Amino acid sequence: MDxxxxxxxxYRGCGCxxxxxxxxxxxxxxxxADPAHGSWGYAVDLPCPDKxxxxxxxxxxxxxxxxxxxxxxxxxxxxxxxxxxxxxSVRDYLLEWLAMQEKVLRPTTFSNYHENVHNDLLxxxxxMRLADLRARHINAWVRTRLEAHRGPMIVYRVAATLRTAxxxxxxxxxxxxxxxxxxxxxxxxxxxxxxxSPEQAAAFLRYNTLAYADQLTDLFEVMISTGLRRGEIxxxxxxxxxxMDRALYVRWxxxxxxxxxxxxxxxxxxxxxxWVGLNSHALAxxxxxxxxxxxxxxxxxxxxxxxxASVEGxxxxxxxxxxxxxxxxxxxxxxxxxxxxxRHTAATIMITAGVxxxxxxxxxxxxxxxxxxxxxxxxxxxxxxxxxxALARLLDQAEHDNHRTAPVRPITR
Numbered sequence: 001m002d003x004x005x006x007x008x009x010x011y012r013g014c015g016c017x018x019x020x021x022x023x024x025x026x027x028x029x030x031x032x033a034d035p036a037h038g039s040w041g042y043a044v045d046l047p048c049p050d051k052x053x054x055x056x057x058x059x060x061x062x063x064x065x066x067x068x069x070x071x072x073x074x075x076x077x078x079x080x081x082x083x084x085x086x087x088x089s090v091r092d093y094l095l096e097w098l099a100m101q102e103k104v105l106r107p108t109t110f111s112n113y114h115e116n117v118h119n120d121l122l123x124x125x126x127x128m129r130l131a132d133l134r135a136r137h138i139n140a141w142v143r144t145r146l147e148a149h150r151g152p153m154i155v156y157r158v159a160a161t162l163r164t165a166x167x168x169x170x171x172x173x174x175x176x177x178x179x180x181x182x183x184x185x186x187x188x189x190x191x192x193x194x195x196x197s198p199e200q201a202a203a204f205l206r207y208n209t210l211a212y213a214d215q216l217t218d219l220f221e222v223m224i225s226t227g228l229r230r231g232e233i234x235x236x237x238x239x240x241x242x243x244m245d246r247a248l249y250v251r252w253x254x255x256x257x258x259x260x261x262x263x264x265x266x267x268x269x270x271x272x273x274x275w276v277g278l279n280s281h282a283l284a285x286x287x288x289x290x291x292x293x294x295x296x297x298x299x300x301x302x303x304x305x306x307x308x309a310s311v312e313g314x315x316x317x318x319x320x321x322x323x324x325x326x327x328x329x330x331x332x333x334x335x336x337x338x339x340x341x342x343r344h345t346a347a348t349i350m351i352t353a354g355v356x357x358x359x360x361x362x363x364x365x366x367x368x369x370x371x372x373x374x375x376x377x378x379x380x381x382x383x384x385x386x387x388x389x390a391l392a393r394l395l396d397q398a399e400h401d402n403h404r405t406a407p408v409r410p411i412t413r
Contacts (some may be wrong), residue, residue, distance in 0.1 A: 007075060008044030013059060040067040044074060053398045085174065090133055091126035093174070097165045107263045116161040125162075129173070138183035139164065152188040159184040193343040193375075194337045206333045215292070218285035220342065221310050225282035227346035227364050230339040231255055232272070233314055236262055236307045238293065241286060246278045248286075252364065256318045264315070271367040305404040347376055370384055 013025040014037055030037045050064030056074060061067040073086065095115050096130035102110050124141055125133060138159065147154045163180040171177050196204065201224050208217040223233050231253035240249040248274055255263045267273045278286070289307055308316055322339050329336055337345075343364070350360045 002120065008042055008071050008259070010040060010042045010064055010071060012038050012040050012064075014038030040064050040073040042067045042074075044071060046074075053147045069132040073350065088130045088132065088174070090128045091132050093121055093130045093169065094121060094165055095127075097168055099169075103236050106255070106265065107257045107261075108270070111257045112157070113161050113164075116158045117165075120158045121162055122276060130169070131165075133179050135179045135181075138180050140257045141187055142183070146185075152185070156185055156187055166315050193341065194335060195341050195348045196334065198349050200334050201345055201349070202209055204332055204334055206330065210330060211331070212328070215308055216291060216321065218289050219321070220325070221285040223339070223342045224346055225279050225285075226276050227343045227350075228276065229253065229272075229319070229343060230318060232267065234306075234308060234318060238290075238305060238307055241290075243278075243283065243286060243290065246283060247275050248278060249273075249275055254315050254318070262315055262317070268407070275366045276363070276365070344375075347372075 006166040012031055013028050015026045016024045016028045016030065018024060028038065040061040041057060041060075042056055044059045046054050046056050058070060061070060064196070071085065072207040083181065097116055098114060101113055125137065128137070142155055142159060145158075146152065161180065163184050166175060166180050203256055205217070205221055205224065208214075208220060211222065219233060222228065223230075226248075227251070228236075232250050234375055235247065235252035235254040236250075236251065238253050242248065244293055252264055253267045253272075255265065257263055270388075286307070289368075293305075293307075305313060306315055310316055318339070325342075326336055327341060347360055347364060350363065351357065357372055357376075358369060360376070361369045364372065366372045
C-alpha cells in the first residue's frame with residue numbers, strides 16, 4: 001500500500017472473497033502474482049459535521065497515477081469547496097439540470113430551454129467533460145454559428161441557456177467558475193416595436209364592428225382598452241370580471257407550448273396578478289359578451305367559464321387569434337402588428353396623451369417602473385413637451401391674473 005505524502009493513501013485491491021465470503025481487498029494473494037489483477041483506489045479521512053471520522057473511498061482506477069490524481073482533486077475540493085466530478089460530461093450535467101428546471105419553470109420557458117439543449121448544445125458539447133469546458137470552446141461555437149448565418153438572437157438565446165445552466169453548477173459548487181459568463185455575445189437589439197396611432201386603432205375597431213361584430217371584435221377592443229397581454233385576455237374568466245365595479249382581476253394566463261399544447265397557469269409575476277380598470281369601451285365589449293354568454297345557457301345559470309372561448313367552450317388558440325388579427329389588419333390596410341403590439345398601442349396612446357409614466361406602469365402591471373421606462377422611454381419626450389407646455393400655460397395665466405389685480409412694484413434698495 002503506497003502512502004501519499006500529504007493526506008490519504010492509494011492502494012490496489014480487488015473484489016475477491018475468502019471461504020467465509022468476506023472481501024479480501026488488499027489481502028488478495030493474486031495481487032502480487034498478477035499485476036493486472038484488481039484495480040487502484042484511494043482512501044482519505046474527511047471532517048464530518050458530527051465530528052466523527054468520515055473516510056471517503058473510491059476504487060476502479062486503472063493505475064496508481066489515476067488514483068492519486070483523483071485523491072488530489074478530493075483534497076482540493078476540501079480546501080476550495082468546489083468538487084468537479086471528473087467523469088461528469090456536459091451532456092450528463094445538462095440533462096440533470098433540465099430535469100430540475102422542469103419542476104420550477106413555466107412550461108414555455110422550459111420548452112425553450114429543452115429545445116436549446118437538445119438541438120444545439122448537446123450535439124456540440126455533450127461528449128466533453130464538464131470540467132474541461134472553456135470559454136474558447138463556447139466562443140468558437142458562437143463564431144461558427146454566426147458565420148453559418150444563424151440568427152444572432154437565436155445564437156444569443158442558446159448561449160444564454162448554457163450560461164444559465166452553468167451558473168447553477170457554480171452555485172452548487174460543481175464548477176469553480178462559469179466559462180460561459182463572458183463568452184455569450186451581447187444581446188442583439190430588439191426590433192423596433194410597432195404600434196398603431198389612436199386613429200389607426202379606432203379605424204381597426206370600427207372596421208371589425210361593421211364587418212364582423214363577433215367575439216374577436218370585443219376581444220381586440222378589450223385588449224386595446226386595457227393593455228392586457230395575449231395570454232391574459234385568452235385566460236380571462238367571468239368569475240374575475242366585475243362589471244358593476246368596472247374592473248377585472250388578472251388571475252390566469254394561457255400559453256401555447258411549441259405552438260401546440262395549451263397551458264393555463266398563473267401570470268408571469270406577482271405584479272401581473274392584479275386589478276385592471278375598465279373604461280367605457282371595454283365595458284361595452286364585455287357587456288356584449290356577457291349577453292351572448294347568458295343567451296347560450298339556461299336562465300338563472302351564473303356566468304362561468306372563459307370570457308372568450310371556442311364553440312366547445314375551450315380556450316381560443318393564440319395562433320388562430322393572431323392569424324385573424326393579421327387578416328383583418330390587411331383588409332383595413334393598416335400596418336401589420338402582433339397581438340402583443342396591441343398592448344404597446346395602449347401604452348403609446350396613454351403616454352402620448354400625457355398620462356404619467358408611473359400611472360402607465362401601474363396600469364400595465366409592470367414589475368417596476370424601470371421596465372416601463374426601458375420599453376417606452378422614447379415616447380416620454382412627447383409627454384414631456386405636454387408637461388412643460390402646461391407649466392407655461394399656468395405661468396402665463398398667473399401672470400395675467402397678477403396684472404389684473406395689482407401692478408408689480410419694483411424693489412427699492
